[in-house]
Amino acid sequence: MIALSLSEIAAAVDGELRLHGADEPATVVSGVVDTDSRNMTAGGVFVAKPGETTDGHLFVGTAVSRGAVLALVERVVDEPVTQIVVADVVVAIAQLAREVVSRVRASGRLRIVGITGSNGKTTTKNMLATILRPEGETVAPVGSYNNSVGAPLTMLRVTHDTRYLVCEFGADASGQIARLAGLVTPDVGVVLMVGMAHAGGFGGIESTVRAKSELVSAIRATPLPGQDAPGIAVLNADDPRVAGMASIADDRGLAVRWFGEADAADVRASGLRVTAEGTDATVTVDGQDLPLHLRVLGAHHVKNAVAAITAAVALGVDPAAAVERVGELELAERWRMQVMGSDRVRIINDAYNASPDSMSAALRTLAQITRPDERMVAVLGAMSELGEHAHEEHAKIGLLAVRLRIPRIVVVGDEARSLYLAAVAEGSWSDEAVFFSDADEAFAYLQGELRDGDRVLVKSSNSAGLRFLGDRLGESFT
Structure with missing residues (x-):
């Protein structure tokens, strides 16, 4: 952050300035601003954001130990640091x-x-x-x-x-x-x-x-x-x-x-x-x-x-x-079409985000890059935030996977079951399409199923957690 005085920061956020130690309203702050105490460095500003599972106010002390000199809080915390109290730290x-x-x-x-x-x-x-x-x-x-x-x-x-x-x-x-x-x-x-x-x-x-x-x-x-x-x-x-x-x-x-x-x-x-x-x-x-x-x-x-x-x-x-x-960019981002594994078994971990459009694009990419002497394997999980469209859109992906002639379709998670059922109904029988309730079961199956020449796509929304399954597969087949 650019250099600002404590009084300037308090005015910008409509907050109440609570000074500590030798700090004065004119004291200048110019460090990193973050909600994660682990990212604090000397001179930083820690934002004590309440969360779904924990509360940033509990980590003000940790942030101070890592160098924070100012905390944005929604209530005064008993820690040795200047604080600016606001109604909502996100605002x-x-x-x-x-x-x-x-x-x-x-x-x-x-x-x-x-x-x-x-x-x-x-x-x-x-x-x-x-x-x-x-x-x-x-x-x-x-x-x-x-x-x-x-x-x-x-x-x-x-x-x-x-x-x-x-x-x-x-x-x-x-x-x-x-x-x-x-x-x-x-x-x-x-x-x-x-x-x-x-x-x-x-x-x-x-x-x-x-x-x-x-x-x-x-x-x-x-x-x-x-x-x-x-x-x-x-x-x-x-x-x-x-x-x-x-x-x-x-x-x-x-x-x-x-x-x-x-x-x-x-x-x-x-x-x-x-x-x-x-x-x-x-x-x-x-x-x-x-x-x-x-x-x-x-x-x-x-x-x-x-x-x-x-x-x-x-x-x-x-x-x-x-x-x-x-053209110099080698990786879009971790877990986005991230190539892992080895030449024997190539893992494409694209399980950070998924929508009907990106799922279709990833499946088509798998079909395009797999040679005739190689085998396609699609490991697919749920696409989140589709609301009333969820069943229909998952079913469409199941149909697409079969029509792309993907010989192994591994569906993981109850929220994606309609994808599996659609693939079976479209003609992916026997062990061509399989379903597992959780990633551990899928990992155990894939360890025994994958073979030299396989090209494996792992694709789901972030909430399905398959990105970690992709990491495990990448390490297993390195």
């Missing part, structure tokens, strides 16, 4: 993030990109950060820091030397993206796609569309000092739901830059070829045909790559440099 870190970004932005150097979409946010964020870092100091979320806590913590990492802030905005309810993006008013807003992810929480696909469009409504509509143009909406030309958001951009006087495979896209991908070593394509930008090689597995990541390239070009990055740099 407080958002207020502090708004203040910090506003001060840094006043220098005129900081440019901000917001990214949202039902799938691909984290991968696109990492791709864009990879492109931007050679241009100047770049702050981007760690992992999937895209919610009401993670997004402000990312924002609070900016300094007066930061040139680019890349924000990832997730949401499980209407209004959340508007609140988070409203803290920073992005210069560039990227909407990747609208699918069934979180549809249960939103109440349907149309509500999801409205929620994702909140980012377009939050893009800066007036030029910054020293600039002569408003912000830019970067939209998916291949997704009609996203394309419809152009009307919001037009009404607000924003520029629109299109990405995708459509001929009308400003940044267009064509000639996709998927192998076990990655994906090749041609990217056309401003009349230039540029060769792209992605090390990240899966044709669906080409769309994420062209979105990142489009945003980078909108920020003034040379197109050829953007295409070259995005």
